[in-house]
Amino acid sequence: MPELPEVEVVRRGLARWVSGRTVEEAVVLHPRAVRRHFAGAEDFAALLKGAVMGEAHRRGKYLWLPLTESLSLVGHLGMSGQLLVQPTTAPYETHLRVRVRFADTLGTELRFVDQRTFGGLSVHEVVPGDPEGLPVTLAHIARDPLDDAFDEDAFHAALRRKRTTIKRALLDQSLISGVGNIYADEALWRTRLHYERPTASLTRPRTAELVTHIREVMGDALAAGGTSFDSLYVNVNGESGYFDRSLDAYGREDEPCRRCGTPIRRRAWMNRSSYFCPRCQPAPRTSS
DNA sequence: CAAGGCTCCTGATAGC
DNA sequence: TGCTATCAGGAGCCTT
Structure with missing residues (x-):
């Protein structure tokens, strides 16, 4: 069950392996994995296509990567979620829920794997003017105790x-x-x-x-x-x-x-x- | 509005 | 051996 330290490890991994890459295609293999994307799986995939993954941010157990000035990709691992960067040729994991292929030649893709599907991915509007692209859906989440701004x-x-x-x-x-x-x-x-x-x-x-x-x-x-x-x-x-x-x-x-x-x-x-x-x-x- | 409880999900494990 | 019951728990949503 990932808590903050585990999620921070994931954030660093995303920063290292995903930020800056352009999405070729996102494939939703299980609708529940994007249930927090209210406009549905097709809309989710359409928003990701062609987007450039921004810097990886974290607040508490939530992760997000800005896609544009007004939209950010949000991820939560729930209890059993994993974000993996795998060779595009790697066999599918048993509980693979979402694949994100990139428009480059690095030969790897981002995979969201989640057995119990408590976690998920979604795209949300950014709090207007927020320098880090904080999604509006995370505005109610308090700062965590490792955050310099924790009061x-x-x-x-x-x-x-x-x-x-x-x-x-x-x-x-x-x-x-x-x-x-x-x-x-x-x-x-x-x-x-x-x-x-x-x-x-x-x-x-x-x-x-x-x-x-x-x-x-x-x-x-x-x-x-x-x-x-x-x-x-x-x-x-x-x-x-x-x-x-x-x-x-x-x-x-x-x-x-x-x-x-x-x-x-x-x-x-x-x-x-x-x-x-x-x-x-x-x-x-x-x-x- | 605040507080507390319910619920989603699947696999491992215990118990019979 | 094979079935069923129980447990794990984040957080949105519902009830009180």
Whole structure:
């Protein structure tokens, strides 16, 4: 499941292998992969044809490449998506959804492969005057904690204003982007915060700690996963972006907490799981 | 309007 | 062995 570090690796790969190339033809092999392109697959392909892929940008888990001054190509990997640059002669992947062929002689093409089709590609209007070609559909996505423009004071103020719990807030892409279930659990473990801690109870220093730990978790993953991108493959494999040795909480039910030895617990939460150390991350008093 | 829950999808795995 | 049930989860959309 790609989170921010994995998506950043993909962005670098796109910048290296795709930006600047002219599209010869886009072929949509599965309509669901372009379902966020509201005008349909044919329109999607027509807009791409002849377009020059611009610089690769990322905000949170979204990627985009400007095509013109007013249109950008948007990509989201969802849970199982991959963007691959493959030799045009390579056999089709089992879950190949979109092919983008280029009008050059490099002999490679861009492929969107996605088993569960939670991800997808689409073309959207650009926020007028935005220098990076930010698509309007991404305007509600908050800056991520690796972005220089991330505003920690504003994030803290938003947490204090909300009547919700901290893990929900971490997964709310309009407050902070790029954090998914895995890194949320990891950052909360590092900060010794229980996932049901009310956001309104966080002090400013506590928010600072949490943001620091999010950056550390992401930075570690990026350092580990970002080393091998300089190959033909734009993406690392959906699974291989994670490094088990670096996980302290997620997926470690009944295994000893690396700080205190108490068995890590798993709780059903929002149709998924939360992993935490019951000793290091005690439940807030207010929860019954 | 804010908050919380539902839902899309397919393959791996567990359980019988 | 082969079937069914369960789980994984990002984020848009719906309900309360």
